[in-house]
Amino acid sequence: MTKSNTRFKEGFNQCLDLIDGQDVGTELPGEVNIAEMLNISRTTVRNILSSLNDLGIIDWQGRVKTILRHSKKAERFSDRETSPVSEKIEGKFLEWILQGDIPPNTQLNELELARQFDVGTSTVREFLISFSRFGLIEKKLNHRWVLRGFTKEYALELSYVREMFELDAVRNFVDFPDDHPAWEKLDRLEEEHRSLLDHIETRFSRFSELDARFHATLTSVSKNRFVTEFQDIISLIFHFHYQWNKKDEKERNEAAIREHLTYIAALRSRDGAQIQTEAVKHLSTARQTLLRSLLEN
Amino acid sequence: MTKSNTRFKEGFNQCLDLIDGQDVGTELPGEVNIAEMLNISRTTVRNILSSLNDLGIIDWQGRVKTILRHSKKAERFSDRETSPVSEKIEGKFLEWILQGDIPPNTQLNELELARQFDVGTSTVREFLISFSRFGLIEKKLNHRWVLRGFTKEYALELSYVREMFELDAVRNFVDFPDDHPAWEKLDRLEEEHRSLLDHIETRFSRFSELDARFHATLTSVSKNRFVTEFQDIISLIFHFHYQWNKKDEKERNEAAIREHLTYIAALRSRDGAQIQTEAVKHLSTARQTLLRSLLEN
DNA sequence: CAAATGTTTTTTATTGATAAAAATCATTTG
DNA sequence: CAAATGATTTTTATCAATAAAAAACATTTG
Numbered sequence: 001m002t003k004s005n006t007r008f009k010e011g012f013n014q015c016l017d018l019i020d021g022q023d024v025g026t027e028l029p030g031e032v033n034i035a036e037m038l039n040i041s042r043t044t045v046r047n048i049l050s051s052l053n054d055l056g057i058i059d060w061q062g063r064v065k066t067i068l069r070h071s072k073k074a075e076r077f078s079d080r081e082t083s084p085v086s087e088k089i090e091g092k093f094l095e096w097i098l099q100g101d102i103p104p105n106t107q108l109n110e111l112e113l114a115r116q117f118d119v120g121t122s123t124v125r126e127f128l129i130s131f132s133r134f135g136l137i138e139k140k141l142n143h144r145w146v147l148r149g150f151t152k153e154y155a156l157e158l159s160y161v162r163e164m165f166e167l168d169a170v171r172n173f174v175d176f177p178d179d180h181p182a183w184e185k186l187d188r189l190e191e192e193h194r195s196l197l198d199h200i201e202t203r204f205s206r207f208s209e210l211d212a213r214f215h216a217t218l219t220s221v222s223k224n225r226f227v228t229e230f231q232d233i234i235s236l237i238f239h240f241h242y243q244w245n246k247k248d249e250k251e252r253n254e255a256a257i258r259e260h261l262t263y264i265a266a267l268r269s270r271d272g273a274q275i276q277t278e279a280v281k282h283l284s285t286a287r288q289t290l291l292r293s294l295l296e297n
Numbered sequence: 298m299t300k301s302n303t304r305f306k307e308g309f310n311q312c313l314d315l316i317d318g319q320d321v322g323t324e325l326p327g328e329v330n331i332a333e334m335l336n337i338s339r340t341t342v343r344n345i346l347s348s349l350n351d352l353g354i355i356d357w358q359g360r361v362k363t364i365l366r367h368s369k370k371a372e373r374f375s376d377r378e379t380s381p382v383s384e385k386i387e388g389k390f391l392e393w394i395l396q397g398d399i400p401p402n403t404q405l406n407e408l409e410l411a412r413q414f415d416v417g418t419s420t421v422r423e424f425l426i427s428f429s430r431f432g433l434i435e436k437k438l439n440h441r442w443v444l445r446g447f448t449k450e451y452a453l454e455l456s457y458v459r460e461m462f463e464l465d466a467v468r469n470f471v472d473f474p475d476d477h478p479a480w481e482k483l484d485r486l487e488e489e490h491r492s493l494l495d496h497i498e499t500r501f502s503r504f505s506e507l508d509a510r511f512h513a514t515l516t517s518v519s520k521n522r523f524v525t526e527f528q529d530i531i532s533l534i535f536h537f538h539y540q541w542n543k544k545d546e547k548e549r550n551e552a553a554i555r556e557h558l559t560y561i562a563a564l565r566s567r568d569g570a571q572i573q574t575e576a577v578k579h580l581s582t583a584r585q586t587l588l589r590s591l592l593e594n
Numbered sequence: 595c596a597a598a599t600g601t602t603t604t605t606t607a608t609t610g611a612t613a614a615a616a617a618t619c620a621t622t623t624g
Numbered sequence: 625c626a627a628a629t630g631a632t633t634t635t636t637a638t639c640a641a642t643a644a645a646a647a648a649c650a651t652t653t654g
Contacts, residue, residue: 001612001613001638001639002611002612002613002614002637002638002639003612003613003614003615003636003637003638003639004613004614004637004638005613005614005615006614007439007614007615008614008615030627030628030629031628031629032627032628032629040615040616041615041616041617042616042617042629043614043615043616043617044614044615044616046629046630047614047615062622062623062628062629062630063623063624063628063629084438084637085637085638086438086637086638109604109605109606110605110606111604111605111606112605119638119639120637120638120639120640121606121639121640122419122637122638122639122640123637123638123639125423125606125607126422126423126426126637126638129423129426129427130426130427130429132427133430133526135522135523135526141381141383141606141607142304142605142606142607142644142645142646143605143606143645143646144605144606144646144647148522154522157520157521157522157523158523160521161521161523161524164461164462164465165461168461222457223454224454224457224458225432225445225451225454226432226454226455226458226527227458229430229432230523298608298609298642298643299607299608299609299641299642299643299644300606300607300608300609300642300643300644300645301607301608301643301644302643302644302645303644304644304645305644305645327597327598327599328598328599329597329598329599337645337646338645338646338647339599339646339647340644340645340646340647341644341645341646343599343600344644344645359598359599359600359652359653360598360599360653360654381607381608382607382608383607383608406634406635406636407635407636408634408635408636409635416608416609417608417609417610418609418610418636419607419608419609419610419638420607420608420609422636422637423607423608438636438637439614439615439616439635439636439637440615440616440635440636441616441617441635441636
């Protein structure tokens with residue numbers, strides 16, 4: 001096998017969505033238009049159109065693409081098929097080390113991982129190299145990769161830098177003029193928080209994603225690529241943390257939403273001391289939740 | 298070609314050093330011993346010994362390895378041959394982007410870089426992935442690598458985080474007891490600084506390496522992998538900065554040494570305010586030197 | 595019998611090949 | 625003739641093969 005055609009498959013599914021949302025007989029937009037919508041190249045769009053044509057879902061002649069029928073469930077590609085190998089391996093690997101109780105200092109073996117995740121060795125290699133920025137694994141030249149482990153030390157070191165970056169970032173809010181774009185983003189975030197709070201009973205698990213966006217928005221005012229990069233690490237670690245630590249999830253998330261709201265109010269106050277207080281309080285809650293989930297394992 | 302045997306070649310040269318430093322007729326130590334000395338595996342040591350035996354430099358019979366003669370210059374491997382491909386490419390690439398005036402947003406092409414640096418495409422790929430942590434290049438899936446460039450913004454963002462980390466780290470010195478190992482390290486560093494100052498006329502270019510060790514020692518007290526990791530980035534960038542910005546090098550380095558000495562004195566004083574003052578002063582000098590070298594290009 | 599050497603197995607570093615996807619260039623059409 | 629399509633070229637993602645290096649196992653020797 002070579003490069004996987006997940007882009008094609010995902011785009012294909014998205015095209016089916018587009019088609020099913022319209023009446024039979026309608027025409028599809030131009031190739032460039034579709035390419036922009038799906039965020040893929042026109043080359044791939046044409047492959048998709050060609051495939052849809054072969055299946056008799058559309059009739060494609062030059063610039064006229066007519067919808068002939070809606071899709072059947074079986075014609076869609078499954079979710080498993082639509083994410084690229086490099087993405088799949090990330091999820092599998094994180095699940096393996098964060099869930100699997102692999103002890104610290106375990107040595108990792110490229111070939112074995114390749115077999116385990118059913119990918120080529122180069123893919124594993126590239127993944128491990130890019131993953132090393134998370135600080136969970138390590139290697140020296142000509143030696144094996146070593147899992148440092150998702151330990152208490154890890155959580156503390158991660159949280160420490162996180163707090164330093166975020167406390168530094170939010171100090172900027174004191175001086176932001178009323179028309180600074182950050183305020184508008186905060187407005188929208190606040191709204192989303194309130195709406196989530198209103199439906200907390202059923203939608204509490206959506207908090208994870210909102211949390212990531214909230215903190216990313218705060219640190220983004222630093223306009224510093226190293227801070228942004230680090231925030232990505234935080235997001236991924238917390239994403240998996242939320243995904244697996246389901247104990248008291250609703251209560252934890254509800255409490256966190258309320259902390260966010262107080263935090264937002266503090267930012268709006270432009271009072272440096274108050275901002276600092278709320279930031280410290282919330283970040284410390286977050287750190288403790290992360291730590292607790294480790295100790296419970 | 299497959300895996301390059303640079304480890305062998307480097308070890309071979311080191312063995313020649315060992316041999317030339319002793320009289321003909323002397324015996325070499327055991328294999329395990331040599332392996333530890335050269336920091337390579339016994340397997341490679343045996344290959345080296347075997348090669349030395351074939352060349353008639355030693356006589357190797359079981360555990361007896363007798364030196365037959367000293368080496369000739371031509372028998373050594375050249376420096377070029379003794380560093381692994383992955384290391385060579387790093388130097389070449391940095392030279393290319395930091396020296397070559399490549400404009401920001403230039404698109405990089407794996408195949409072209411592979412040809413340019415005379416390595417395989419996978420090696421380039423792996424290098425680019427690992428190099429991306431420096432924040433100088435960037436890529437999105439299925440798209441090309443883009444050079445963000447060694448710009449003023451880069452230097453500022455880098456310096457900003459550096460200052461945050463180091464200022465935070467040196468705050469710890471206030472509370473270190475007299476027997477904390479950091480003091481001893483500082484003592485030795487101070488000595489090296491004074492000695493360098495005494496021979497500044499001739500040895501000024503050795504400051505680069507001392508500078509890296511000095512700052513690494515300071516930030517290492519944070520005991521935080523993300524800080525340490527970041528310090529590596531700083532070291533490499535400054536290493537290349539020192540290597541190429543030769544203007545007023547002696548004066549700059551002498552001034553920096555004096556700042557380091559004041560900085561060390563401040564740390565010893567355990568006076569938080571004074572430490573802060575000297576840290577800020579020196580880090581700001583460093584930032585400005587880095588910036589100036591950019592603007593002069 | 596512990597430490598050194600000899601032998602075999604495992605693992606990494608590096609390459610090149612190939613299909614997918616993107617990018618570019620050429621042609622058509624309203 | 626600008627915007628869309630058609631055809632071609634370039635570039636990336638992924639894999640599998642192989643020699644170097646490390647690691648593990650087995651045997652010898654003082």
